[in-house]
Amino acid sequence: MNWILEPWPWYIGGPAIAIFMLSLLIIGKQFGMSSNLRSLCSIGGGGKVADFFNFDWKAQRWNLTIMIGAAIGGFIAANYLSDNTVQINESLLPKLQEYGINSAGEAYLPTEIFASENLNLKNLLILLGGGLLVGFGARYAGGCTSGHGISGLSNLQLPSLIAIVGFFIGGLVMVHLFYPLIF
């Protein structure tokens, strides 16, 4: 029964995402995960301070359902269908150790950053700052990895390609220029 705990190779995960996106199109919806963040702002009363949050978030209810589905999926996968470790390319391990991250290969997320017992001011700033950039950038660019990366590219949208080039510039700058400063 070990196979059930094995991670999915890319040729299962990728097509699964595509089939999910196409199914949403066929039922008249659009695949995009960061829109939920805007909905959550609206539900919280954001419309009072910025017009941007004055929209009919109830029309996005299906998207919020997907968000809850993703959370349930994560719960099931982590508790019953995974040994919760991720094996990455071993050549990266020395560099990660230099950054003080020794949990590669033994955990799903680096415990040095994500374990709640390791929560200190630095990690708090990393987590909050990372989230802030993701949320701000996703709305500024009008989509994230799902809306631009999968839906937009599938529909041959040039703006989505520009956004993805941006995602990679940002990611590469962070990992190669800022990590040595942060960790």
Added chain:
Amino acid sequence: MYKSEAASWFRIYEMFNFASFHMYGIMGSAVAIGMIGVQFLKKKNYKAIDGTDLSLTPKEKGISRYLFGGIIFGLGWGLAGACPGPMYTLAGVGYISILIVIAGAILGTFLYGLLRKKLPH
């Protein structure tokens, strides 16, 4: 998401080091199949099951918002190692810390809503 490890910080780090084909395989195959599917549905002039047109609104033209927004997003993606979809997945797994990332993301979205009119689009 969880099973394909696309929600793992380690996999994102590895991707930005070009050290594995895994993430590129996931995105590449998703886009390749998505492209074929979307072009097929378009060519057949396929309608959604409720009879409306498919939600394939073209993105507005422009460069700066996509480039700048994209770079900001990428910086966060590289740092927190999670994009919006996997954030919810990880919250379901029970990572308390990811709630801080989600709180940050909601705050970032909110800030964008406040500053939108002052930003180049």
